[in-house]
Amino acid sequence: MARFGMAIDTKKCVGCMDCVVACKTENNVPEGHNRDWIVTVANGKFPNVNLEIQSQRCNHCDNTPCVACCPTGASHVHEVGAVVLVDHNMCIGCKACLASCPYDARFVHPDGYADKCTFCIHRVEEGKLPACVSVCPTHCMYFGDLDDANSEVSRLIASRKNHPLLPEAGTSPRIFYLI
Amino acid sequence: MNSVSRRKFLKISGFSVGALAATSAFSPMLKGVDKLNKEKLKGIKIIPTYCDICFWKCGTLAYLKDGELWKVEGNPKDPLSKGRLCPRGTGGIGAVTDPDRLRSPLIRTRQRGEEVWKEVTWNEALNYIAEKMNKIKAQYGPESVASFSHGIGGNFLKHTLKAYGAINFAAPSFAxxxxxxxxxxxxxxxxxxxxxxxxxxxxxxxxxxxxxxxxxxxxxxxxxxxxxxxxxxxxxxxxxxxxxxxxxxxxxxxxxxxxxxxxxxxxxxxxxxxxxxxxxxxxxxxxxxxxxxxxxxxxxxxxxxxxxxxxxxxxxxxxxxxxxxxxxxxxxxxxxxxxxxxxxxxxxxxxxxxxxxxxxxxxxxxxxxPVSYSLPGYPYPAYPAPSKEKLDNPGRKYPFASEEITTGIREATISGNPYPIKGWFIYATNLIQALPNQDETIKAIQNLDLMVVVDVIPSEIAGWADVVLPESVYLERYDDLHMSANKTPFVGIRQPVVDSPSDQKPNWWIAKKLAEKLGLANYYPWSHIEEYLDYRLKAGGLSLARLKQEGIILGKDKPIYAEDGVPLEFxxxxxxxxxxxxxxxxAGFDPVPKFKRQEQAPSGYYRLLFGRAPVHSFSRTQSNRILMDTMGENEVWVNHDVAEKWGLKNAQSVRLKNQDGVISNKIKVKVTERIRTDCVYMVHGFGHNSKMLKGAFGKGASDSGLVTKYVIDPLMGGTGMNVNFVTFEMEA
Missing domain, CATH: 3.40.228.10 (Dimethylsulfoxide Reductase, domain 2)
Structure with missing residues (x-):
């Protein structure tokens, strides 16, 4: 069984938000909402500044508070790649998952269900990469199976210095930022 | 909850207006194109074209899902995009669904700039323009109609204007x-x-x-x-x-x-x-x-x-x-x-x-x-010989200018020297934000007998026009062939993917119809742009059918470095x-560059710097709702120490006042360590004041409005614009 995750090279990323726009068009994300977004972390005092640009989204965690707290079972771990998904028909829009997510990755779709990144599972199941990965003009994003030691993501995470977001939240996130 | 999606809404309104348009004076010329969307295709259809959200013109693949525009991606064959568009290109479908788009030709009914219009048919609009152009020609000569344009879409309009006898063409991309x-x-x-x-x-x-x-x-x-x-x-x-x-x-x-x-x-x-x-x-x-x-x-x-x-x-x-x-x-x-x-x-x-x-x-x-694909041009009749010289750079005042100077035409329009300019054609460039000192632009406009804007959106300059002509968005039209010089020679096509939602027309159609109204039909021997494209492609041994299929055809690679044998010649x-x-x-200039000190900011003022954001093109994308969801307004970047001195907090709204007392729209402060203490910075293109551009109106502030001062480059007439200083006006 695969366990999908991402490695994002912050050295190459320029924060252009193509990932955000591609996700919007690929998944018809409604106006006023985004499933992924850019965070720029600046540290230091001018001119000695350090920037880290992060393309953020649902971390498809191994420990999923959003699934645990869902009263209907709409939030679930998909059989392919252990991707965390929401069944729109089962979701009652109670927002418990929105509150439980340390990454603020979910929003309520105008049609009333909790919505978020799906790792473009509809594409992945056709053998394609997620839209954000495939569009990136800097080729800074990598997607693959974290359980396969030979996958490009696994090799990058093993060989490059990296960090996930909010590891202290204990959710075991599966997106790693290469620094 | 928004139960009728925007897409659905546009489809409904587009249909009804389209039905009306069919009864207007011109029979639709886009015969093949009309059918594109009408047959409800099932599944995915991919049509190659090239992008127009900026001027880079990346090869694009447009995806239709069940006959509806779904998304665009880069064309992997394209040497420029290499299959990956930038965020603006990826958000290109937002230009099609933009609810603020121009929908019908408009003629001004009140004072210029009041933005009060009547909707007219294409026939009325073009008759109006042709009549005014004929008057200008009779009274002042055809050289008194000038044109400003940006991008490849202006080619056919320029052709019509040249056939009319116009000689003054400029683009802000130079000066x-x-x-x-x-x-x-x-x-x-x-x-x-x-x-x-x-x-x-x-x-x-x-x-x-x-x-x-x-x-x-x-x-x-x-x-x-x-x-x-x-x-x-x-x-x-x-x-x-x-x-x-x-x-x-x-x-x-x-x-x-x-x-x-x-x-x-x-x-x-x-x-x-x-x-x-x-x-x-x-x-x-x-x-x-x-x-x-x-x-x-x-x-x-x-x-x-x-x-x-x-x-x-x-x-x-x-x-x-x-x-x-x-x-x-x-x-x-x-x-x-x-x-x-x-x-x-x-x-x-x-x-x-x-x-x-x-x-x-x-x-x-x-x-x-750089190397480029080369195709013969279309054999048009010769343009009439001008009886005057271009007036953007009289007497070669700027001796090394290698293209026409927009602000030179503006100056001549104000002064009437060396001869009067009485008509402006403006294609796809928002001169209000593109040229420095908006007052001078507006002053020049007052001297015109005719001002025509052709665009897809009601930009600020459209608000000043006498006639506004709504153009089809790039995903709805053909354009000229794209053969930019770069590392690999190629020819690319722009072709319609979907119908225009209302009464918009492609620029080639507008230009051809205007030529006919002006009695210049002989300059358009072809009846549809497909004939024009086919002629040029056939002359180069290619076919339109193949290019429409592939989107991009590559030429033979050629050496591009001296190391590979390209002679170094100067x-x-x-x-x-x-x-x-x-x-x-x-010519009286420094033969080796010298440094000269710039004027410094008065106390309490900061040099205004401006630049680009990756998700917007100039002031042309702020009504694209997809792109606005990634960046809906600009901010003014203020160094942390400066902010502290002024008591400014992050995300607080201020207005900026420049050295001439011009005050901006409200803009949020970005307190940051990413800028010096003697300047502030903002992204260009925001702070629109065109009432028709609802999605952009009043969002952020306009740097252009604050650029009242400019210094002209004595070598080539460029307008140096980083010479303005601003201070903060606190919001009560």
Whole structure:
């Protein structure tokens, strides 16, 4: 069984938000909402500044508070790649998952269900990469199976210095930022 | 909850207006196109075209799902996008669904600028225009109709206007953007940089960016190559008063005092010459006037430059040595928007000279020799011979201008000298935000008998027009063939993917119909643009059917580097690289660039700098709802210490007031460590005041509105715009 995750090279990323726009068009994300977004972390005092640009989204965690707290079972771990998904028909829009997510990755779709990144599972199941990965003009994003030691993501995470977001939240996130 | 989606809404309204349009005077000419969407196709259909959200024109694949426009992606065959569009391109479908789009031809019914209109048919609009044009021709001559345009879509309108006898054509891309750079390089190497830039970024071992903020400035090919250069561990050197995204990738970041770049360039060249780090063989073989240049440069030590630039002399030395170490694969990027201080052609010349010292012109990792596909033009009748000269640059006042000067036409329109300008045609450029000093633009407009704007959105300049003609968005129209010179020759097609939702028309149709109204039908021997395209393609041994299928057809690769045998030839008076420029000297200018101090900000004021965001093109995308969801307004960047002094908090709204008392819209403050304390920065293109542009109206502030002052480059007429200062007006 695969366990999908991402490695994002912050050295190459320029924060252009193509990932955000591609996700919007690929998944018809409604106006006023985004499933992924850019965070720029600046540290230091001018001119000695350090920037880290992060393309953020649902971390498809191994420990999923959003699934645990869902009263209907709409939030679930998909059989392919252990991707965390929401069944729109089962979701009652109670927002418990929105509150439980340390990454603020979910929003309520105008049609009333909790919505978020799906790792473009509809594409992945056709053998394609997620839209954000495939569009990136800097080729800074990598997607693959974290359980396969030979996958490009696994090799990058093993060989490059990296960090996930909010590891202290204990959710075991599966997106790693290469620094 | 929004139960009727925007897409559905547009479909409904588009249908009803389309039905009305069919009864209007012109029978629809887009016979084949009309059918595109009507048959409900099941499944996915992919149609190649090329993008128009900026001028880079990347090859695009448009996806239709069950006959509806779904998304666009890059065309993998395209040498420019390499299959990956930039965010603006990816958001291109937002231009189609933009609810603020112009839908019908409009004729002004009240004062100019009041934006009160009546909707008219195309027949009425074009009759109105033709009648006014005939009057202008009779009274003043056809030279008194001028045109401003941006992008390939203007080609057919220009053709009609040339057939009419117009001669004054200009684009802000010269005097408000890349003009100084191209002139600086022409004076030095005898050739301009061109667009796309002939910069071999991905093979550079050392890349120097001076105010050029690649990554934020999202010119697709360049950013892709920049990311490759970063991944290849190229040494990046960034000079910028603002800690740009590119600066965050740099080995050396030089936080320069704005307006002192020439001093830094002179000091860099001083180090490279005095320590004999330059490409001696290259300079000896190809250089002219090196001795005089070297003598002149010898006075500009890093210690001399330090008090001007604020850059530590050691950092100047180290970065100069870094450049020299990687020569000739060191690319000192020439930039693109280079109209900063009015001495910009000389600054660009200094950049050219630094590249010359490093031997990077013509070399791999430097400046390559671009190659392009070539197809014969369409055999049109000759244009009428003009009885007057162009008036943008009378008497060659700006002797090295190599293209027409927009602001020269504006000036002549105001003064009526050397002859009156009575008509303006404006295609796809928002002159209100593109030209400095909006009052002068509005003053010029008052002297016109006819002002026509052709555009897809009601930009601010459309608000001042007499007639507004709604153009189809690029995904709804054909355009001329795309054959930009770059590393690989190619020809690309723009073709309609979906129908226009209302009564919009493609520019070729507008231009052809106007020509017919003007009695110039003989200039359009073809009845549909497909015939025109087919003619040109057949003449080159290609077919329209194949190009429509593939989107891009590649030509044969040719050598692009001196290393591969391209001869190094220089179209300068000496036939060499002009370290010392006799033609500048003869025209009364510095033959070797000199540094002159810029005027400094009054106390309590900060220099206003502006630039680009990756998700917007100029002031043309702020009603694209997809792009606005990624960046809906601009912010003013204020250094943390400055903010503290003024008591400004992050995200607080302020207004900016410039040295002439002009006050901006409200804008949010971004308190940051990423900028110097003597300047502020904002992204260009926001703060729209066109009432018709609802999605953009009042969002953020306009830098252009604050650019009341500009300094004209005496070499080429460019308008230096980084010469304005602002202070903060607190919101009560």
């Amino acid at each position: 408000q953007c890349r003009g100084p750079r191209d002139v600086g390089f022409e004076l030095t190497f005898g050739e301009a940089i061109g667009s796309p830039e002939r910069t071999d970024i991905e093979n550079a071992k050392c890349l120097v960016l001076i105010g050029s903020h690649l990554g934020e400035n999202m010119h697709n090919t360049q950013v892709q190559e920049f990311a490759n250069a970063v991944a290849n561990d190229a040494s990046i050197i960034v000079v910028d008063p603002r800690f740009s995204v590119a600066a965050s990738k740099a080995k050396y970041y030089l936080p320069i005092k704005p307006g002192t770049d020439i001093a830094l360039l002179l000091a860099w060249m001083n180090v490279i010459v005095s320590e004999k780090l330059y490409d001696v063989e290259y300079v000896t073989k190809y250089g002219f006037g090196f001795e005089q240049f070297a003598a002149e440069i010898s006075q500009y030590t890093p210690e001399w430059a330090y008090p001007e630039t604020g850059i530590d002399p050691e950092l100047i030395r180290k970065s100069a040595k870094e450049m020299a170490m990687h020569k000739p694969s060191t690319l000192v990027h020439p930039g693109r928007h280079t109209t900063w201080y009015g001495d910009d052609a000389q600054r660009s010349r200094a950049i050219a000279l630094l590249n010359a010292l490093l031997g990077s012109w013509g070399r791999k990792g430097g400046f390559y020799f 179209n300068t008076p000496s036939g060499k690289i002009e370290f010392y420029s006799s033609q500048l000297q003869e």
